[in-house]
Amino acid sequence: MTKPQTSQADELTSLFNRKAFLAELSGVLSQAKLSTHEVPFSVALIDIDRFYDINERYGHAGGDKILEAFSQIVQEMAGDDALSSRYGGDEFAIIFPNTEREQAFLRLEQIRIAASQREVVTTKGEHIPGIPVSAGVASFPIDGRSENELLRKSDQALYRAKVAGRDQVRLSYEERMVPKTSHFTQTQLERLSKLSEERSVSEADLLREAMDDLLTKYGVNKIES
Known part of the structure; x- marks a missing residue:
């Protein structure tokens, strides 16, 4: 993961601070526009769910432990080319270069x-069983050009x-998540669409459920605390 210089870093999490993140986003956008075919990239905003309640129950020191733990997860899992930021308070932002x-x-x-599975121990020895987060993502150029x-x-x-209901990821362009046909066959896409209509559940929610089951099956979501 791209790491900030000292002057660009958030003091608590060591991620990019908001000002530095916005400057980096401007640079990534300019570079993408210069490309002959406008290379796509994605921007995500992530919020820790019910963070106010966490601070009320465990104090600000407990809240800081949550922020530190989540920033570690982001650093571990966002990807080598990702640029991650503590955007403000309990909100984080990530740029995923070359990523639709x-x-x-x-x-x-x-x-x-991973966050939902990460147990956090406060300075008082209290155990917080997981870090529920919500996220939204948009991509250049399909969702915006600025x-x-x-x-x-x-x-x-x-x-x-x-x-x-929190604890989930949403796409910017409403709930019909259409995967790339290079990843799924046309038959699979048609069956997914039919199931979505029959159950009155979005394709994104169905894929999210399937992915949870797949990661659980292979133990990918078992993260050491």
Whole structure:
């Protein structure tokens, strides 16, 4: 994962601070636009669910432990080319270079599952069983062509994740997650669409459920505390 210089780093988490993140986002966007074929990249906003309640129950020191633990998960799992930030308070932001939104969605799901499994021990010895997070993701150029538009679309997707019950990832372009046909056969896509209609459940939710089962089957979501 791309690491910030000291002046660019958030003091608590060692991730990029908000100002540095926005400067990096501007640079990534400019570079993407210069490319002949406009190389896609994705921007995600992640929020720790019910963080106010965590602070109320475990104190600000407990809240800081949660922030530190989640930042470690992001550093471990976002990817070598990712640029991650503590965007403000309990909100984090990630740039996934050369990554379309379906790929970013899957990577965020891995982060979400890992966080939900990460036990945190406070300085008082209290055990917090997991870190539930919600996330929204938008991609250049399909969702926006400016920093503000991409961040706005990511924030809207994050809001939908919160409204839908938290502890989930949402795409900026509503709930019909259409995977790349290079990853899935046409028959699989048609069956997915039919199942979505029959159960009145979005394709994204069905894929999220299937991915949870797959990662559980192979023990990928078992993260050491």
